[in-house]
Amino acid sequence: MDIRAQVSMVFHLDKCIGCHTCSLACKNIWTDRKGAEYMWWNNVETKPGTGYPTLWEDQEKYKGGWEVVNEGGKPRARLKLQGRFGALANIFYNPYLPSVDDYYEPWTYDYANLLDAPEGDDQPTARAVSQITGKYIDTIEAGPNWDDDLGGSTIYAANDPNLAGLNEAERAELAELQRVVFFYLPRICNHCLNAGCVAACPAGAIYKRGEDGIVLISQEKCRGWRMCISGCPYKKTYYNWHTGKSEKCILCFPRLESGQPPACFHSCVGRIRYLGVLLYDADRIEEAISVPNQELVEAQRSIIQDPFDPKIIQAARDGGVSDAMLDAAQKSPVYKFVKLWKLALPLHAEFRTLPMLFYVPPMLPVLARVTGDGNYEVAGAADHSLAPLLSSLDRARVPLRYMANLFAAGNEEVVREVYRKLFAVRLHSRSQQVGDVPADEVQRALEIGKTTPEEAGAIFRLTARPTYQERFLVPPLHREEAIEQTISPYKERSETGFGFLETPERRW
Amino acid sequence: MFDTILFVAFPYVAVAVAVVGGLLRYFKDRFSFSSQSSEFLEKRELFWGSVPWHYGVVIILTAHLLAFLFPDAWGALVANPVRLYALEITGLALALMTIVGLVMLIVRRVQRPRINAVTTWLDWVLLVALLAQVVLGFWVALAYRWGSDWYVRTAVPWLRSLVVLQPNIQFVTALPWVVKLHMLGGFVLVALFPFTRLVHVFTVPVTYLWRPYQVVIWNRRPGPAGRRV
Numbered sequence: 001m002d003i004r005a006q007v008s009m010v011f012h013l014d015k016c017i018g019c020h021t022c023s024l025a026c027k028n029i030w031t032d033r034k035g036a037e038y039m040w041w042n043n044v045e046t047k048p049g050t051g052y053p054t055l056w057e058d059q060e061k062y063k064g065g066w067e068v069v070n071e072g073g074k075p076r077a078r079l080k081l082q083g084r085f086g087a088l089a090n091i092f093y094n095p096y097l098p099s100v101d102d103y104y105e106p107w108t109y110d111y112a113n114l115l116d117a118p119e120g121d122d123q124p125t126a127r128a129v130s131q132i133t134g135k136y137i138d139t140i141e142a143g144p145n146w147d148d149d150l151g152g153s154t155i156y157a158a159n160d161p162n163l164a165g166l167n168e169a170e171r172a173e174l175a176e177l178q179r180v181v182f183f184y185l186p187r188i189c190n191h192c193l194n195a196g197c198v199a200a201c202p203a204g205a206i207y208k209r210g211e212d213g214i215v216l217i218s219q220e221k222c223r224g225w226r227m228c229i230s231g232c233p234y235k236k237t238y239y240n241w242h243t244g245k246s247e248k249c250i251l252c253f254p255r256l257e258s259g260q261p262p263a264c265f266h267s268c269v270g271r272i273r274y275l276g277v278l279l280y281d282a283d284r285i286e287e288a289i290s291v292p293n294q295e296l297v298e299a300q301r302s303i304i305q306d307p308f309d310p311k312i313i314q315a316a317r318d319g320g321v322s323d324a325m326l327d328a329a330q331k332s333p334v335y336k337f338v339k340l341w342k343l344a345l346p347l348h349a350e351f352r353t354l355p356m357l358f359y360v361p362p363m364l365p366v367l368a369r370v371t372g373d374g375n376y377e378v379a380g381a382a383d384h385s386l387a388p389l390l391s392s393l394d395r396a397r398v399p400l401r402y403m404a405n406l407f408a409a410g411n412e413e414v415v416r417e418v419y420r421k422l423f424a425v426r427l428h429s430r431s432q433q434v435g436d437v438p439a440d441e442v443q444r445a446l447e448i449g450k451t452t453p454e455e456a457g458a459i460f461r462l463t464a465r466p467t468y469q470e471r472f473l474v475p476p477l478h479r480e481e482a483i484e485q486t487i488s489p490y491k492e493r494s495e496t497g498f499g500f501l502e503t504p505e506r507r508w
Numbered sequence: 509m510f511d512t513i514l515f516v517a518f519p520y521v522a523v524a525v526a527v528v529g530g531l532l533r534y535f536k537d538r539f540s541f542s543s544q545s546s547e548f549l550e551k552r553e554l555f556w557g558s559v560p561w562h563y564g565v566v567i568i569l570t571a572h573l574l575a576f577l578f579p580d581a582w583g584a585l586v587a588n589p590v591r592l593y594a595l596e597i598t599g600l601a602l603a604l605m606t607i608v609g610l611v612m613l614i615v616r617r618v619q620r621p622r623i624n625a626v627t628t629w630l631d632w633v634l635l636v637a638l639l640a641q642v643v644l645g646f647w648v649a650l651a652y653r654w655g656s657d658w659y660v661r662t663a664v665p666w667l668r669s670l671v672v673l674q675p676n677i678q679f680v681t682a683l684p685w686v687v688k689l690h691m692l693g694g695f696v697l698v699a700l701f702p703f704t705r706l707v708h709v710f711t712v713p714v715t716y717l718w719r720p721y722q723v724v725i726w727n728r729r730p731g732p733a734g735r736r737v
Contacts, residue, residue, distance in 0.1 A: 084717050091713075092562040093555045097547055100622075132549065133621040199721035202713035210726030223711045224542040241549055241626060244542035285722075320726070479727075508533075508540050508630060508703060 002282040003305060003316040005325045006193065006213035006356050007251065007275065007475070009265075010337045010344045011186055012463060013362040014422075015272040018184035020044050020145065022264035022273075026188075029263050030250070034505065035242025037106035037131045040144060041249035042264040044186040048160040048174060048402070049147045051185075053102040056235040057161040057348065063096040064233030065196050065351030068290055075290040077352055079199055081230050087202050096230045100241065104142035106131040132241070150182050157182075162405040170399045181398065183362040185406075186272070188264060189236040189249035190347070190355030191215045193303075194285050197248070200231025205246075211325070212277075212477060213356065214251045219504065222246055233351035243504050257479040261472035271466070276332030276473040277325060278339075278356065279305040279316055289352040293409040296349040303354075304339050307332070328475035333462055334358065341451075341459055343418055350409035360463075361403050361415060363422050393419055417450070424449025425463070428456040514692060515666065516675040522699035529702030530710070543708040549622040557616055561609030564602045565642070571599065571656075576667055579660045586657045595656045596649070603646040610639050634704040637696055644690040652687065663691060 026042040045051040055061055059080060066077040082090060109126035117124030128137040147156035163171065191208075195215050198206045205221035206228055208214070217228070217237065224244040228237040237248040252262035260266065265273040280303050288299040305312045307329035316326055329335065337344040337360060344358035393400060393416055400412045400419075408414035427445040431437040446456060462470060481489075533540065547554050575582040586592045614635055617623045649655050662679045669676040680691065700706060 079721075087716055088713070092558045093551075094547060097551065099547075099551050100549055133625045135621055194722065198723055202716040203711070204713070204715060204719050204723055207723040207725045210724050220538040220541075222542070223708060223713065224545045225713065226545055226547060229548075239545075239548045241546070243539075244544040245539075502537075502539055504539070506540070506544070506626075506628065507537065508628070508705070508707075 001315045003279050003312055003319050003321060004213065004282050005211065005316070005321045005329060005475075006191070006278050006280055007256065008191075008213075008278040008332075008334045008338070009188075009357040010274040010276075010334050010360065011357065012272045012274070012337075012344075012360040013183060013185070014360065015270040015463075016044070016184045016186055016362075017270045018044055018046070018149070019269050021267050021269050022186055023144075025263040025267035026249075029252075031247075034131075035240040036238070036247065038100060038103045039238040039240075039247065041236070041238075041247075042186065042188045043144070044184050045145070046148055046150055046157075046182050047185045047406070048157040048163065048182065049150065050156045050159050050161075051187075052144070053098050053235050054142075055102075055159065055161065056098075056233075059233055059351070061096075062098060062233070062235070063230055064235070065231075065348075065353055066194070066289060068292075068352070077194075077286070077289045079196065079231060080233075081196075081200055081227065087200070087225075087227055090227075091202065091225055094226050094230055097226050097239075098229065098235065100132070101142070104144065104146065105137065107137055107140060107143075110136070162402055164405065165401055165410075166399055170401070174398075174402075185347075185359075186264075187234065187236070187347070188262075188357065189215060189251070190234060190353065190357040191249075191251060192356060193280060193282070193354035194289050194352065196231040196233055196351070196353050197228035197237045200227040201225070202227055206237075209253075210320075211322075212253075212256070212475070214253050214256075215248070216250055216253075217246050217248055219243075219245050219247075233348065233353060234355070240504070243506055245504070253477075256474055257477045259474055259476070261474055265472060271471065274333040274337065274462075274466075274471050276334035277307075277329040277475050278332065278334055279307050279312060279321070279326075279329050281305055285354065289354060293350050294411045296352070296409045297345055297407075297411060297414050300346055300349060300354055301339055301342065304335070306339075307335065322478065324476045324478070328473050331473050333466070333470060333473060336458075336462065341421070341455065343421060343459065345407035345414065345418065347407060348409070349407075359407055360422075361407050361418055363419060421449040421451050421459075424451050425456045425459045428453060429460045429464075432457075511677055511681050514688075515677045515680055516670070518692065519670055519695045519698075522695040526698045526701045530707065533702050533707065541707050541711055542705070544626070544705045546623050546626055549626065550616065550620050553612060553616045553620070557609050557612030559609070560605040561613060564606035564609060568599065568602050568606065568645070571595075572659075575656070575660055576664050579664045579668075583657075583660050586654075586660075592654065592657060596654065599656065600646070600649050603642060603649055606642045607639075607646060610635070610642060614639065630704050634700055634706060637693070637700060641690065641693040641697060644686060644693055648687050648690050652684065662687075666691075 022042045023040055023044055027040065030041060031037070031039040040052065043052050051057065059065060063081045065080055067080045068075045068077050070076075081096060107128045107130050110129050111126050113124050114126050128140055129135070130137050150157055157174075163174070166174070191214055193213070195206070195208065197217075198208065198215065201222075202225045203221050203223045205218045205223070207216060207218065209216065222245045224239070224246070226239055226246070228246050229235070229239055237246050240247050252260075252264075255262055255266075261273075261275050265275055284303045288296075288303045291299045307313070307326060313326060317323075334344070338358050344360050346355045346358055348355075400415055401410075403415045404410050404412040424445040427437055427442050431439070431442045446452065449456075451459075547558075586595060617627050617631070617635070652658075662683060666677060666679040669679075680688065697706070701709075
C-alpha cells in the first residue's frame with residue numbers, strides 16, 4: 001500500500017452555462033503569449049460535437065492513451081502510441097501528431113487600418129492577420145469554439161466519435177437534438193494518475209509532483225520531441241511552435257500554493273467546479289488500468305481510499321502525506337461526489353490514464369422532444385405526478401449510451417445509477433421546498449436511487465448552495481517549507497514558485 | 509603555415525568553442541535546448557525531408573565514427589572488394605538521401621510562410637553549412653572513389669593525431685581541395701554547434717529505453733528516497 005494525495009476536481013455539468021469565463025481567465029493569465037495563442041489549457045466544448053482539437057476523442061486518429069494487451073495470459077496496459085524503440089524511431093516525424101490546423105490558426109485583426117487608412121469611398125476594414133505568419137488571412141476557416149452551440153452541426157456534431165454504437169433511430173433523435181438540446185463540456189488537464197503524456201515523453205521532462213499530484217512539464221528538460229501531444233488522449237498538452245517546447249495546464253500551482261483555487265475554478269460563473277484532495281493507493285494503479293472497459297469506472301473508484309480509515313491515515317503518514325493534506329482529504333467535496341455518492345465520473349475512462357477530473361453528467365433536458373405537429377412536449381408531463389421521471393431514463397432524448405460512451409467507458413449501468421440518484425435528489429428536494437410530491441413517491445425515488453433523505457439533502461446542499469470554502473478545499477501545500485532545503489524561501493517567494501524567470505521565447 | 513592554421517589551429521578552436529559554448533549554454537540557458545520541431549506547423553513535406561535527412565546523416569556519421577574509432581577493423585572490412593563496393597554504393601545512396609532530404613527541408617522553409625516564420629538567421633547559416641557539407645561529401649565519394657578505404661589512411665590518422673595532441677598534418681596536406689573543404693566543413697559544423705539548434709543532437713533521449721513510464725518527483729519525503737517513481 002502506497003497512499004498518496006492528489007488534488008482532484010469535480011465539474012458539475014448541469015450547472016455549466018457555457019459562458020467560457022473559465023477559458024478566458026486561463027488565457028489571460030497563462031497563454032496570452034507568442035506561440036501559445038492557439039492554446040486553451042481550459043476550453044469548453046459543445047456536446048455532441050467534435051471538440052478541440054477536432055476529433056480529439058478519436059484514438060484511431062491520434063493514438064492517445066493506453067490499450068490493454070494480453071501478455072502471457074495476463075492483461076497488461078501499454079501506450080497505444082508506440083513502444084520504447086518506436087519513440088526513438090519516430091522522433092524525426094511523429095505520424096500521429098495533430099497539426100495546427102486541427103486546432104486553428106490563431107489570428108488578430110489589423111485594427112490600425114481603421115485609424116490609419118487614407119480617405120476613400122469605402123469604410124476601412126480590419127482584416128484578419130495570422131498570428132503565426134503575420135500575413136493576412138482571407139478566409140478564417142476555424143477558430144476557438146468554432147462549433148460552439150452546434151454551429152454547423154451537420155458538419156461537426158455528426159462526426160462526434162461518441163455516437164459510435166447508436167442506431168438509426170437514436171441518431172435521428174440526435175438530429176432532432178441538434179435543434180434544441182446540447183450541453184457543455186469544460187475541459188482542463190486531468191492530472192492523471194497514469195498519465196499518457198508522462199509515459200510518452202522521451203526526454204522524461206514531464207512529471208507528477210509527489211505531494212499534490214499536479215502534472216507539469218519541465219521547460220528546461222523538454223526538447224520538443226512532441227510525443228506527449230500524441231500520448232495524451234485528451235490533447236491537453238500543447239506544442240509551443242515558437243519556443244519549441246510543450247506546455248500544459250499547471251493547475252495554477254502558484255495560486256494553489258498561496259491558498260487560492262485555480263483561476264478557471266475561481267472565475268466559474270455557474271460555480272460548477274469543486275476542488276479537493278483524494279487519497280489513492282499508487283500500488284494498485286497497474287491493476288486498475290488492466291480491467292475490461294465495463295469495470296474501469298469501478299476500478300478507479302476502488303483505488304481511491306477512505307480518508308477516515310485509521311489504517312489509510314497511518315499509511316498516508318508513512319508515505320509522507322502531511323496532516324494538513326489528510327485534513328483536506330477528509331473535508332474534500334471531490335471525495336463526496338466521486339466516492340461517497342458515486343455521482344461524478346471520469347471522462348473517457350477507456351483511455352486508461354486514470355483522470356483525476358470527474359464530471360457529474362448533465363441531466364437536462366433529457367425528456368423534451370418536438371412532436372410531429374411541431375409542439376415541444378415533455379414526456380409524462382400529462383401525468384399528474386412526478387413518478388414518470390423515474391422510468392424515463394430509457395426514453396431520454398440523449399441516449400444513455402451516448403453519456404456512457406463519454407463518462408463510463410460504455411457501461412450504461414454506471415450512468416443509469418448516477419441519473420437515478422440525481423432524480424431522487426430532485427424529487428426529495430422538491431418535496432422539501434415545494435411540498436407537492438407525495439411522500440410514497442419520494443420514498444420510491446430514494447429507493448430506486450439507492451440513497452437516503454440525509455444523503456439527498458447533503459447532495460442538494462453541496463450542489464445548489466455550497467459556499468466558496470465548501471467548493472474549494474485548497475490544502476495548505478507549504479511549498480515554502482518543502483523547498484527550503486534547496487532554495488531560500490525568500491528567493492522562492494520572489495520567483496512566485498516558478499524558479500524560472502527568463503522570457504519563454506526563442507533566443508538562438 | 510596556412511595548412512597548420514586550417515588543419516591544426518582551426519580544429520582545436522572549433523572543438524574548444526563547441527565544448528565551452530555548449531557547456532555554457534547548457535548551464536546558463538537550458539531552456540533553449542530544443543529540437544525546434546516545425547512538424548506542428550507543417551507535416552507532409554517535413555516527412556519527405558526530415559526522415560531521409562536524419563536517417564541518412566545518422567548512418568553516414570556513424571560510419572565515419574566507426575572508421576575513426578576502429579581503423580584496423582574498418583580496414584579489414586573494406587579489404588574485400590565486394591564489401592568495398594557494397595559500402596561505397598550504400599554510402600552514395602545515403603548521401604543522395606541526405607541531400608534530397610535537406611533540399612526538401614530548405615525549400616519548405618523558403619516556401620511555407622508558417623515555417624519561414626519560425627526560422628532565424630542562424631537556422632539559415634546552419635542549413636547552408638549542412639548542405640555544403642553533404643554536397644561536398646557526395647562529391648568526394650563520387651569523384652575520389654574508395655573513400656571508405658583511403659579515409660582510414662588519411663583523415664583518420666590526422667584526426668587521431670589531433671586527439672592525442674600531437675598534430676600531424678602530413679596525411680591530409682596533399683589531398684584534393686574538395687576533400688580538404690569537406691574536412692574543414694566538419695569542424696565548421698562543430699563550431700556552429702553551440703550557437704544553433706544543432707544542440708539537440710546531444711540530447712537524444714536514449715534513457716527512454718529504460719526509464720520507468722511514470723515520473724514522480726517529491727520535494728521532500730521521509731526516508732532516503734528524495735526522488736521516487
